[in-house]
Amino acid sequence: xxxxxxxxxxxxxxxxxxxxxxxxxxxxxxxxxxxxxxxxxxxxxxxxxxxxxxxxxxxxxxxxxxxxxxxxxxxxxxxxxxxxxxxxxxxxxxxxxxxxxxxxxxxxxxxxxxxxxxxxxxxxxxxxxxxxxxxxxxxxxxxxxxxxxxxxxxxxxxxxxxxxxxxxxxxxxxxxxxxxxxxxxxxxxxxxxxxxxxxxxxxxxxxx
Numbered sequence: 001x002x003x004x005x006x007x008x009x010x011x012x013x014x015x016x017x018x019x020x021x022x023x024x025x026x027x028x029x030x031x032x033x034x035x036x037x038x039x040x041x042x043x044x045x046x047x048x049x050x051x052x053x054x055x056x057x058x059x060x061x062x063x064x065x066x067x068x069x070x071x072x073x074x075x076x077x078x079x080x081x082x083x084x085x086x087x088x089x090x091x092x093x094x095x096x097x098x099x100x101x102x103x104x105x106x107x108x109x110x111x112x113x114x115x116x117x118x119x120x121x122x123x124x125x126x127x128x129x130x131x132x133x134x135x136x137x138x139x140x141x142x143x144x145x146x147x148x149x150x151x152x153x154x155x156x157x158x159x160x161x162x163x164x165x166x167x168x169x170x171x172x173x174x175x176x177x178x179x180x181x182x183x184x185x186x187x188x189x190x191x192x193x194x195x196x197x198x199x200x201x202x203x204x205x206x207x208x
Contacts, residue, residue: 012172063140083140117145
């Protein structure tokens with residue numbers, strides 16, 4: 001398999017077509033399809049479980065995080081979602097009333113599970129996600145809380161058989177200029193750059 005780090009595709013959604021997040025899956029291992037893309041690699045494991053209320057919280061989508069994909073010939077490349085795209089995914093998901101139901105590993109539909117809370121992280125330091133135990137999630141991350149009234153799903157959560165969320169949907173795409181080295185080169189060459197700013201950007205790029 002060849003890895004083409006120079007090929008980075010930005011994933012897109014629109015209110016004018018059928019693109020968008022269709023469902024959120026409870027997953028342990030990701031699956032890859034041609035038309036639909038499943039993104040588990042971007043997600044953190046569940047950090048919050050309320051045993052009494054059967055609530056589970058996690059990140060559904062994280063902005064600007066490069067996710068490795070593979071085409072039909074085994075060639076690898078990267079994709080990412082912008083902060084604006086994730087915000088639109090969140091809005092469309094609820095406008096289209098897709099918050100009831102889910103599936104397991106993008107295969108088995110499950111009922112009696114409902115997204116009852118959803119928010120976008122606006123403050124990386126003081127957001128509710130931090131209070132729940134999440135660390136390092138950037139501004140623009142889409143967080144969701146599921147009410148799990150399905151005994152089998154809750155048992156899988158408790159046992160660690162499922163570890164996080166994975167979005168499933170149809171997405172457009174365009175070639176991106178998302179290039180870490182170019183970002184650093186331009187910043188270092190700019191008049192207003194300083195060592196602290198460069199160091200912070202290097203750290204952020206290293207996490208992508």
